[in-house]
Amino acid sequence: MNFWSLNKAKKKEGKIAIVTGANAGIGYETTKGLASVGIEVIMACRDLQKAENAKQKILKSLPEAKLKLMEIDLASLTSVHAFAENFKAQYDKLDILVNNAGVMMTPLQKTEDGLELQMATNYFGHFLLTGLLIPVLEKSFRSRVVSLSSLAHRWGDIHFDNLNAEKSYDKRQFYAQSKLACLIFAYHLDKKLVKKGFDMHSYATHPGISNTNLMRNLPKWLRFLSPLLMPIFSQSAEKGALPILRACLDDTLNGGEYIGPSGTKQYKGHPVIVDSDYNSKDKYKAKKLWKVSEELVNFNYFKNTDTKAQAS
Template identity: 50%
Template sequence: MTFNIKQIPKQEGRIAIVTGANSGLGYETARGLATTGMKIIMACRNAEKGKNAINAIKKDTPEADLELMTIDLGNLQSVREFADNYEKKYKRLDLLINNAGIMIPPFSKTKDGFESQIGVNYFSHFLLTNLLFPLLQKTEGSRIVSLSSIAHKKGKIDFENLNAEKRYSRMEAYQQSKLACLMFAIELQRKIDDSGKKVLSVAAHPGVSGTNLPRFIPRVLYTLAWPFMLFMAHSPEKAALPTLMAALDSDVKGGAYYGPQGFNDMKGAPGLAQPEPHAMDKDVAKKLWKISEELTGKKFTIAPA
């Protein structure tokens, strides 16, 4: 299976939301989608950075249809306001790209008391998807793409320490958050299938790339790792291809997972990836889903077809 965004049919009239679209993978994803003629909602926390990203994309693609809408994924009220503002303005949603994320920061909590990584990377996207799902259901051919990571391979959903109540490990919290994103994508597709709806929920990961995600790595370690990064990583532009493939390729099936096909899934051409067996655990996924509804304060309703 090969993927070339230049061969994708024009997407005029369709609308995509990309969270974290002002930098890194989100920026490259928005830039790629913009070349198809699709309208892109740049969902960014920082308005100034979002405007700069729009200007940069328009230099490459002057005809790009881009709109900035602010959202703070560290605050569930901001997520609710974003969804409400979007629904007031638009009556369709073709693509929701749950891209934004943070990686191994010092311990902190979101506005709602979540450990920052699981709060930003997972809980806020769970709620955003929940709030926008009625529009996705009404839009023919709609998809949700949730960003995971090769870090999910060592991840564990620790229900006894979900928000680092007992202890905090930067990497374990990151691994947990990205496992949660992958399990959510898969469980959502199970529930969609049970409902008879035709929305696709898929997941993707970028492999290893030189984005700003690792900015919390100590400078000395980052310097030592740089030669390895040059050899094993690929550019953000290439790292965004699995997301674009999951979003646009005509052969995509619900519940699938996409990533680079090279050594240890770190870089290479995009294609189908294999989740670790623990990411497919239905009991854990159902428990996580229930807790996510409780903690975000909204039941996720999928109306039958």
């Protein structure tokens, strides 16, 4: 089979991308891959010192890379607003938005906005960021929003009565819920963009099982066994970034695809179009999640845009 690879991507000089969580793991490799085809990448990170270290590391191997650091904390809606305003003050267009930053299986924490940390960082912050940046995405030709889900989306459901741990908390289930929300959002956003006649598309991706620093919050027994299990079941962050890079760069995609590894159970392998759990395709849940999300982040998508069709 003739699989997609980064060396098949066309040069994209003049294009601008934002990658959240760009200083480590999948975000770092995504940034490096985009920079390698001439794209200017805004490394949107919470810790600017770590971002600077990552930038310098990329520049050592890609001296011509166009990289810019900008601060964002996806767990803070105030920070998301500030980042969007800062970006729009400096740039009049955006070609690619990669919603990558995330946390995994953290102890229960509530953000300054009263949101559960995993839902806030992985989903709500990116939901708001995407909406705020649609005006600049709209100014680019065939712009793209790429959202990271996970195999973990199959573990859970959207618990609307306990969305932000109002009643109980299980770190594994909340991680699954956040990644399912990201996938539902990616699918539903693409449908809305098509109905409204926007020249942009939304894609979902997952990296399979990739060896990144997100693994630090796994149960102790699993972290103990990871040196034995990881080489068998996982792949490097560099390979884990390939589904994201394909979603960003493959000109044959139509929009709305979900891309992940080709191997057994989608653990690792080449980036291919994959299927997802039935919950991710539930139209009722998609519409309800969208409505609740707009309310919780206090932002109405498409409110000030001319529409060619009614909202779905």
